[in-house]
Amino acid sequence: MKIRRFYGKDMRDVLKQVKDELGGDAVIMSNKKHADGIEIVAAYDKEPEAKLQPKAKTAPQSHSGKSVKTPTLSEIIGDTGPDSLKALLEKQAKAAAETPEKVKADTSYTAHNAPVSSSPVASHSSPIEQNALKEMRQELSSLRNILQFQVSGLIEQENNRKHPLHSYLVQKLLQMGISNSLAEEVVAYAPESANERQAWLFLLKLLANRLQTKQDDILSQPGVVALMGPTGTGKTTTVAKLAAQAAQKYGAEQVAVVTIDNYRIGAFEQIATYGKIIGCSVKKAQNANELSDLLYQFRNKRLVLIDTAGFGQKDARLIKQLDTINQKSCVTIRKYLVMQANCQYRVMQQTVKEYRQISLQGCILTKLDECYSLGEAISVAIENQLQVCYLTNGQKVPEDMQPADTKFLITSAARLYKKFGLIHTDANYIKNAAVAV
Incomplete structure (x- = not known):
C-alpha cells in the first residue's frame, strides 16, 4: 500500500x-x-x-503486532x-443532478400554493394552534399600525421643524373646520416671508377666491326649481321662504308650489298652510305623470318650486325620487341641493356624492344659526366645486334667508373659529387645566 x-x-x-x-x-x-x-x-x-x-x-499492523x-x-x-x-x-454527481429538479418542484409547489389561503393548513391543526396563529396575526397587524403611526408622527415633527409657520397655519385651518387636504393645499401658497397675521389674511382671501357663489340665482331667473336633500335639512321651510320672497317681488299669482313628499306625515298640510299665508297655489303630485301635468298647468307662472321628500343617503327610495325628477317633462327642472351647515364633513361629502347622480345647479346652506364651525361646509363646497346660492339662519319666513356672499361666509367662519375654536376662548380650558395639574 x-x-x-x-x-x-x-x-x-x-x-x-x-x-x-x-x-x-x-x-x-x-x-x-x-x-x-x-x-x-x-x-x-x-x-x-x-x-x-x-x-x-x-x-x-499496530505496535502490539495486531493488524489495524x-x-x-x-x-x-x-x-x-x-x-x-x-x-x-x-x-455525488447523481445527487447534484437531482437537486435542481427538486428545487424546481419545490418552487412550483410554493408558487401554486402561495395565493391559497391557510385554511387547508389550519384544518389539520388543533383549535389551540389556530387560535394562537390568529392572535399572532392580530398582534402583527397591531404592531404594523403602531409603527405606521410612529413614522407618520416623526415625519410630521420633521415638517414642523422645517416649516413652523406653515404647520401653525395648517393647525389653525383644521381648528376652523377646513378639511386636511384643503388646508395643506392652500397653505402651500402662503408666502414664506410673511408674518403670522399677514399669512392668515392671505389664506382667508385664498379660500374666498376658491369658493363659488350665485347671488339670488333662484329668484332672479324664472322657471321650475326643485329643492332636494336629506331629511331634516329644512327643505320645506326653505321653499316657503323662497315662495314668500318671490311673492313679495313678483306677486303671489306668479308663484306656485308642488310637493312630491308622499312619505312624511303632514308634509302637504305644512306646505299648504304656508301657501295660504303667502297666497300662492299649492298642489301635490303622486308620481312623475302627475308632476308633468301640474308643471304644464303652471307653465305661465314665473316661478314654480318643487318640494321633495327627504331621504337618507342609504335609503333606496332616494333613487326612485331622483328618477321622478329626471323624467322628461314640458319644462326644464333646475335642481338645488339643500344641506345643513352644522353637519359633519363626511356626511356632507357623502350627500353630495349621492345627489351627483343628477345635475345640480348649486346648493343652499341652512341652519347657520346652529353652527359652531363653518369650515366643513366651505370645504365641501370648494372641493366639489358646488356653487352656494342661499344661506338660511333661522325659522322666520321669509326674513331668515339671504343670497350667498363669499366674504360673509369666510368672515363668519373666521369669527366662529375665534369664538369657539381657539383654546383660550373655551370656557372649560381653565377647569381642564386645573384637573390636569
Missing part, C-alpha cells in the same frame, strides 16, 4: 485529484482543513492502470454506502 497527500481548495477538488491519480478504488486515510484549503491522505493498493500490476494488499483495519471512505464521511471513491463520486 502506498500513501499520498493531496491538497486542494475544497473537498471536491481534492477528491478529483485522488481519482485522477490513484483511481476510483483509493482509500481515504485522513482529511484536514488548512487556511489555504483541504489536505487529504489517500492510500492505494495497486498502481494506476498505466503503471505495473498491483501488489497484494497488506494490512498495517484501515478506515474506509464511508466511515470517514459517515456514509453507509459503498467504500469505493468511484462509487462516491457517482453518488
Whole structure:
C-alpha cells in the first residue's frame, strides 16, 4: 500500500485529484482543513492502470503486532454506502443532478400554493394552534399600525421643524373646520416671508377666491326649481321662504308650489298652510305623470318650486325620487341641493356624492344659526366645486334667508373659529387645566 497527500481548495477538488491519480478504488486515510484549503491522505493498493500490476494488499499492523483495519471512505464521511471513491463520486454527481429538479418542484409547489389561503393548513391543526396563529396575526397587524403611526408622527415633527409657520397655519385651518387636504393645499401658497397675521389674511382671501357663489340665482331667473336633500335639512321651510320672497317681488299669482313628499306625515298640510299665508297655489303630485301635468298647468307662472321628500343617503327610495325628477317633462327642472351647515364633513361629502347622480345647479346652506364651525361646509363646497346660492339662519319666513356672499361666509367662519375654536376662548380650558395639574 502506498500513501499520498493531496491538497486542494475544497473537498471536491481534492477528491478529483485522488481519482485522477490513484483511481476510483483509493482509500481515504485522513482529511484536514488548512487556511489555504483541504489536505487529504489517500492510500492505494495497486498502481494506476498505466503503471505495473498491483501488489497484494497488506494490512498495517499496530505496535502490539495486531493488524489495524484501515478506515474506509464511508466511515470517514459517515456514509453507509459503498467504500469505493468511484462509487462516491457517482453518488455525488447523481445527487447534484437531482437537486435542481427538486428545487424546481419545490418552487412550483410554493408558487401554486402561495395565493391559497391557510385554511387547508389550519384544518389539520388543533383549535389551540389556530387560535394562537390568529392572535399572532392580530398582534402583527397591531404592531404594523403602531409603527405606521410612529413614522407618520416623526415625519410630521420633521415638517414642523422645517416649516413652523406653515404647520401653525395648517393647525389653525383644521381648528376652523377646513378639511386636511384643503388646508395643506392652500397653505402651500402662503408666502414664506410673511408674518403670522399677514399669512392668515392671505389664506382667508385664498379660500374666498376658491369658493363659488350665485347671488339670488333662484329668484332672479324664472322657471321650475326643485329643492332636494336629506331629511331634516329644512327643505320645506326653505321653499316657503323662497315662495314668500318671490311673492313679495313678483306677486303671489306668479308663484306656485308642488310637493312630491308622499312619505312624511303632514308634509302637504305644512306646505299648504304656508301657501295660504303667502297666497300662492299649492298642489301635490303622486308620481312623475302627475308632476308633468301640474308643471304644464303652471307653465305661465314665473316661478314654480318643487318640494321633495327627504331621504337618507342609504335609503333606496332616494333613487326612485331622483328618477321622478329626471323624467322628461314640458319644462326644464333646475335642481338645488339643500344641506345643513352644522353637519359633519363626511356626511356632507357623502350627500353630495349621492345627489351627483343628477345635475345640480348649486346648493343652499341652512341652519347657520346652529353652527359652531363653518369650515366643513366651505370645504365641501370648494372641493366639489358646488356653487352656494342661499344661506338660511333661522325659522322666520321669509326674513331668515339671504343670497350667498363669499366674504360673509369666510368672515363668519373666521369669527366662529375665534369664538369657539381657539383654546383660550373655551370656557372649560381653565377647569381642564386645573384637573390636569
